[in-house]
Amino acid sequence: MSEGAVIKWFKKEGEKIEKGEPVVEVLSDKVTYEVEAPASGIIRKIMAEEGDEVPVAETLAIITALDEELPEVEAITEPTVERVEERIVASPAAKRVAREHSVDLAQVKGTGPEGRIGEEDVRRFIEETKGARKVREAIPFTGIRKTAAERVSLSAKTAPHSTITMEVDVTNARKLREKFQVSYTDVLIKAVAEALTEYSIINSTLEKDQIKIFEDVNVGIAVATEAGLIVPVIRNADKKSLKEVASTLKELVEKARNGKLTKEELSDGTFTITNLGMFGVDVFTPIINPPETAILGVGRIVEKPVVVDKKVVVKPIMQLSLSFDHRVVDGAPAAQFLREVKEIIESSESLLV
């Protein structure tokens, strides 16, 4: 996240505020959240209007002590530091060869007059560093890739992940799919949404000393796009019919592929589904999409021999992998939730509601 939008101020200029009280609602790339007052006092000045997009770390408002006047704001200037740039003296030929071989001239020792780097020096360096990993291309680590990296790091660092897996018989889901022309993903979303209303502890977030259980069931779907992974959200999936889920998802995926998703369509997820089945993956350990509590990984569907009534029959089987935040729930409720998902998919009847 590099900038956020100011959605709503809860206080006006001149109003008193207590430390910890929500003062402003901010929308990031993926979620909205309330910013709490870092100190008690009076909101002296609001610097960003509702609707403004503001870079991260920019001042949004100034809180002063009750009897404190706002001092004249002085322009804060960065102390100017004399930067003596170390000029690399290299011949044009040395520079060309360095360019052709992606050699950083700063690494090369020049043997010419006054340490000038010649073509020979670069060639010797290339020869000496042969076998080391050569960099062919450097991709800037910015934008959606960086945001994704920050978020998975945050999740992996803060939420102790545990992953459980379960096999699901999709015979009925397949029928449903054919009959109503919906996808397995639609069925999964609907099943997950149903299960989340039952096991609402999974539909939650851990915030400091509270586990907040969400009222809404907003299911995010991880979509791989050319720009990177994004997660459009199907709001109130529990209240939508299977057909409605299907049409909403279709629209969102279309928008995702064209980069047309709005902030609203990417925000407020309470649970995420990620599918690697199309790549032949059976089981994996997905990383929770913060600040959610769990994520469901979907594997491929394979025709497998299974025993039914002491007879071996072939059935289409899908593997589900549920990663959950072990701080919020233990294995048992997570397993119950997953079993619920499994049962809903296997029966598939309740989905037609």
Added chain:
Amino acid sequence: MREITYRDALREALREEMLQDETVFLLGEDVGRYWKGAFKVTKGLAEEFGDERVRDTPISESAIIGVATGAAITGMRPIAEIMFGDLSALAMDQIANQAAKLTYMFGGQTKVPLVIRMPFGAGVNVAAHHSQSLEAWFLHVPGLKIVMSSTSYDAKGLLKTAIRDDNPVMFFEHKLLYNIKEPVPEEEYTVPFGVADVKRKGEDVTIVATLYMVHKSLAAAEELSEEGISVEVVDPRTLVPLDKQAIINSVKKTGRIVIVTEDCKTGGVSAEIAAVVAEEAIDYLDAPVKRVAEPDTPIPFSPPLERFVIPDEKKIVGAVKEVIH
């Protein structure tokens, strides 16, 4: 192969072209039967072709070039000799403003197939008026071709090409070259314009040298090879047209260039060649361009001082070592 002098090679070219084409004729001060040219290049030609085709002229360079230019535009192929190249200054208006421009001014309706032969260069203690190297003057005049042949072989082949060319050609000779003896085939050949000759192959440094400096550069290259430094000597042979690609190809190989010319350094031919390399091959240069040229001074009469100002093997070796560090 037989070896003949540069002088004889030139004479062979003149004679062969006079035999083949009756519009070819010579004119100049003392080129005829009595003096046979200041450096004896035209010896015997008046006897063979008659005084009509080998004409002694009054001592007026302007008149020589004016007459020659007029003859050229009426369909003749005159070869004018300026006794000392320095004296071309007297004919400069005829060369630069008439001969060089007539084809252009008449919209291509006339040609100027004129050759002006001129001995240049120092080394024989004839002082400031008779020792200069003035190729840069002509290099700056569009419409003139410039030939600088360093060997007997090139002299003959290039002179024949010059005589057959339909443009005014400044044909540079060097006083110290007339007596060099080199292999020249007996059968007919020509040397094309705009094609440089690599006089010595090498790997470490490129020397681009012209006219007599080719020989000094070759001597320097030989000396340097004993120290394990491999020098390539490129002789452009014609300055207009200039074989840029040959120079660039050599620089691409060696990454280093030393330009050796006898003319004054400032605004000299070496500056033009350096600029070509800087513009078109900078990415291949591994060391600064070095020029060995005459300091900006009149050529002294005093033999020690003359030797002091003219590029020699020692200066060339020094410059090569500077770029090779």
